[in-house]
Ligand code: NAD
């Protein structure tokens with residue numbers, strides 16, 4: 001059996017970093033080198049103070065501390081790491097295309113292709129190439145084509161090994177996954193051997209029955225399907241939240257009642273201001289694009305509705321703030337608690353908070369943001385990226401502060417947008433006392449208890465009740 005001694009992972013991001021840290025910790029006999037073209041990111045992974053690694057995930061810094069410079073390395077020397085590796089994970093970003101054919105829908109595979117061409121150029125020995133990034137079904141075919149036609153005549157086996165970790169719980173998800181999916185060419189002995197080599201790595205800590213092997217196309221498509229199903233549940237419960245608000249039903253009660261049906265299950269039925277994160281929207285748009293490109297318009301429309309519902313939910317929440325504040329927020333200070341797309345992460349990609357802030361800024365509100373983990377510059381970068389107004393104006397009209405008390409002082413309204421645990425335990429009486437009256441509190445996460453907030457004096461609105 002092929003025993004892997006050296007792994008290279010291209011892409012030191014939210015997936016590459018944590019995934020490789022866990023592999024290195026669990027497989028001390030394998031050297032794992034994570035490479036990236038982003039020098040700043042690699043420098044941060046190598047920072048002497050392990051608390052400064054670029055990605056915040058509970059438990060991650062401890063693992064990095066244990067494995068770094070033992071058998072876990074971070075480097076910008078991509079060629080050297082490719083050259084040395086028996087197995088190469090491609091874990092680069094696959095964002096939605098912003099230009100040309102498929103603009104706004106298809107996955108932009110330029111970073112993937114660059115990796116393939118670099119692997120082909122550098123490799124002098126046989127390699128197993130593992131797709132870790134989320135990719136359109138049949139991408140492995142394109143990869144193989146590039147590798148076989150531009151390479152140095154070495155053999156490549158391509159595997160698909162999509163990642164199912166969720167941010168904020170990445171370490172737990174990697175340590176104890178529901179399943180690990182490995183797609184490979186199981187009809188061929190070399191393909192089988194490559195699959196076994198990867199199975200062997202995960203078997204260091206994951207029971208074999210949870211290591212699922214399939215053909216490559218099933219593996220690639222299963223990843224898009226899993227994200228589509230998860231996002232669909234959120235959009236489904238969010239659709240019901242609006243109906244709850246009109247009928248006197250409470251979405252938390254509905255969610256509990258529905259989720260206790262074991263056929264439905266209770267997870268991922270929490271109504272919110274809308275799902276965010278780097279992947280749900282991009283992967284569903286990709287699925288919609290693939291379906292359309294096969295002429296499957298009904299399939300495409302079905303999945304697109306999940307995104308349309310999510311956009312509606314974000315807009316509806318922001319509109320509710322404006323409407324409740326007597327139809328104008330012009331010149332009014334509104335405090336946003338939370339900017340990350342969910343708790344326990346510093347990731348803000350596609351966070352609902354960005355869109356709520358943008359909507360309120362269009363209504364001429366003055367925004368003050370507090371988030372325990374997100375850096376000020378990131379908040380401005382997120383707003384600038386939308387291109388709705390000049391960067392200078394975003395800086396003038398949005399303030400980022402260090403405490404929730406500073407954020408809410410003299411505010412007309414508070415909108416809770418990320419479910420950080422610490423928001424539950426704030427001194428809400430103190431916040432109320434320092435706000436303008438009537439003091440409005442909008443809970444976009446169903447984190448706070450209505451009764452106690454109303455007793456304090458807040459005008460309280462919560463999604464879905
Ligand atoms: P990311 O943007 O955090 O990291 C990607 C990294 O790849 C960046 O640091 C970038 O500089 C680097 N990179 C790009 N091209 C490169 C090249 N040619 N050479 C070297 N480095 C290069 O992205 P991410 O969140 O880690 O996601 C990576 C992939 O994993 C995506 O396909 C995503 O859909 C998928 N995924 C993400 C998550 C998640 O929770 N973030 C979960 C599962 C799957």
Ligand code: UGA
Pocket residue numbers: 134163164165166167168227230234267268269270271272273274275276277278279280341342
């Ligand atoms: C999601 C999937 O859960 C992972 O399995 C997948 O690997 C990953 O996408 C990916 O491919 O990138 P992630 O986006 O990190 O993980 O986080 P989730 O916990 O799925 O949350 C996504 C969004 O949905 C967040 O904004 C969250 O607040 C929201 N959400 C989630 C709800 O509003 N309600 C819920 O019940 C669950």
